[in-house]
Amino acid sequence: MTPLTETPQVLNVGLPGFADAIGRAGGTVRHIEWSPPASGDLAAGRALARLVNHPAVEAANRSAFAAYLAATPVLEGAGIARDVIPGMDARRILHAGPPIAWARMCGPMQGAIVGAILFEGWADDADDARRLAGSGDIAFTPCHHHGAVGPMAGVISPSMPVWIVREAASGRRCFSNFNEGLGKVLRFGANGPEVIARLRWMAERLRPVLDATFAELGPLELKPLMAQALHMGDEIHNRNAAATSLLLRRLLPAMLRSSAPRDAMTEAAAFIAGNDHFFLNLSMAASKTMLDAARNVPGSSMVTAMARNGVEFGIQMSGTGDGWFTAPAPVVNGLYFPGYAIADAAPDLGDSAITETAGLGGFAMAAAPAIVSFVGGTAADAIASTASMAAITLGRNGAFTLPAMDFSGTPAGIDARKVADTGIAPVINTGIAHREAGVGQIGAGITRAPLACFAQAVTALAATVAED
């Protein structure tokens, strides 16, 4: 072909400017979108060059993903944090997200910690509690360092009741606190008398009813219930209406057969039935149980946790163990309740992104078109959102199928390489907390994990893997 006499056929890759010029000159050009891997981060780009298609990484990922798929979370019942959570010292408080010191914590997390101190009786009032929190006499560590997860502030103190979820084969346990419902609640930083009274009721009235119920019911497998909820309009992160109903339907007949006294049982049933989000904390504990099974596979780039402390967004990855890769937590550009705007919002907060990490929540959006329609999207957008996550995941979870996508499995097992390489950030459905303690939820929306976390993760992983 002679370029000057024949019409050239042009493919343009990357910057559209070149293509535009050819087009203006009357040429025919096909443009292909492309951007450099890892958004041009040189170290991450070099790491990707080592990691992509690396046989050891591929094998490690197959192994980690298989372990995640095989994990069977079973709800054993409830307990008191100090009795069941490993490393839960007498003066320790767990919180959401990666590690953070008291002074740097966001408003809702500080407010929740003040509430926990009051609940424990370690201080007489909120000022006293703040002084104690800042004194260094209380240890603050991430829930994730103790096998636990908590939504929003994610605060768990020694006397709080927690769910116990066991992985059936390994016996490993994961934990989550109880969901308090909406309104003035600890997880959004509220710490007034009604919040403390509710925590006390959960520990002293609800937990014994659950103990009696599980003594009667025996352990409850969670995956079938979660799978059913995905067929009923939940993505089991921001929408748990079906899962909560199904849970209640399993618990109540056993509760009635149990030794629980009728008055406490009546309160328990009303509380659970009145809270569409009651299942969320179980969805989170089950998600962590599945992902913990995939931890610590050398060389694996599978993400095992995504979590936010309201200041930083952190991820953990199988091949790099318990290390965190963090970036500033984004502020969620979602739908705000009347009277609130993005300026009122705390940055992204909570361990609940463990559900997305497990292929649920935003990754299962196709199951819950109500979530996208809430922020103005359509059913097709919900399906597209789920479909796009297949580009950054290791496979599909056949245990969690999506009716609207002809019962294909949810995309699951986030591959940090693929995120860094494509620049497609994991989608997360989330509630939005007011930046001040105790105001509560002011909106909900869809956000993305920061790409910088994944660039750091692949860079760190490459250092552990020999060149192929």
Added chain:
Amino acid sequence: MTPLTETPQVLNVGLPGFADAIGRAGGTVRHIEWSPPASGDLAAGRALARLVNHPAVEAANRSAFAAYLAATPVLEGAGIARDVIPGMDARRILHAGPPIAWARMCGPMQGAIVGAILFEGWADDADDARRLAGSGDIAFTPCHHHGAVGPMAGVISPSMPVWIVREAASGRRCFSNFNEGLGKVLRFGANGPEVIARLRWMAERLRPVLDATFAELGPLELKPLMAQALHMGDEIHNRNAAATSLLLRRLLPAMLRSSAPRDAMTEAAAFIAGNDHFFLNLSMAASKTMLDAARNVPGSSMVTAMARNGVEFGIQMSGTGDGWFTAPAPVVNGLYFPGYAIADAAPDLGDSAITETAGLGGFAMAAAPAIVSFVGGTAADAIASTASMAAITLGRNGAFTLPAMDFSGTPAGIDARKVADTGIAPVINTGIAHREAGVGQIGAGITRAPLACFAQAVTALAATVAED
């Protein structure tokens, strides 16, 4: 244009043979599918010519459809048939579908009637009961003639417990029996001791618990619960898993607060929680309540009931009151359970097509892709099925929205004119009964209402409407 020298542009309507010939000769032809109205039924075609776009019919339909939309079914609680159903004499048994004499009834309906006679204590054994049924000493009438509906055989005898659903504005009441669950059940014609024992338990143990529950709960609006179930994968005909869970979630806290004794309450909760179809009978009673509001509008071609007795399929239409238009009930070409085939099936049976008449079931298929995937279809087929029903309905029901169709309302208010005119028959999701009494359910599938019913209906309606 000179046809012989210029290339003609051909539109072919109806028989494709003409188009094929032009195509073979090298011509360009566009074919339009068309068939004569009312499948060529001359009387019905003439009736349609009178009725289509007739101002009085249009106005009548607007009025009937508005009444259907405005109806508010409220669950009052339960009662005993003889105490609450109007015209329920001491020796009367109600059955599904249009009127039919004992001798012509299908196996499952005869079996269910034998069971009802044994339950009532009118006979000592099944042979005795059959003799009594054939003697003429018992009146058999359609449920629909008494404001009632029942799935499959639809048998209701005086001592059976029934649901009471009231239309909030008019106070008019509709009724349905209780759902027995699957296996050996009266509605499929089983009448052994365990069937009779379950009926007795429902009357003597379950009903008093429900009485106590509703005394505590007060009346329960059904449309919001049904709407929520449509957002949770149910079409509330063949799939009632979400609706049953939501109902239980509403009933149990009130049940616990009520005066019901704990042992009976425990049995009731276990029974309801163990039966995914428990809500079906309420979905049917609520559907009838909405459709009864649209009855008896002179000139209206809106269908107010579709029902099958296992021999005939019958419809009722607003403008023709309580008259039935019947045709042989089709045998459902569905998915049969292992060991069974279409030769084993009873023809289409039950009042449950009242749900389709109300814009639910097959008309809301887009809500429940699991239903079509059960018979090999896809999520897109489910949406297409719902969309096609819009061609034969008067409008959409904004109270019942479909997530997969961006929350548009279900097509509702079947217009007998449109069915007869287009030949698009209403789609019905249904269970399939064995043709012999007592074998039970042998499959499920999707069927169509016979077009002949609609041809008769429009012919009858035309006789009541003056030429425009």
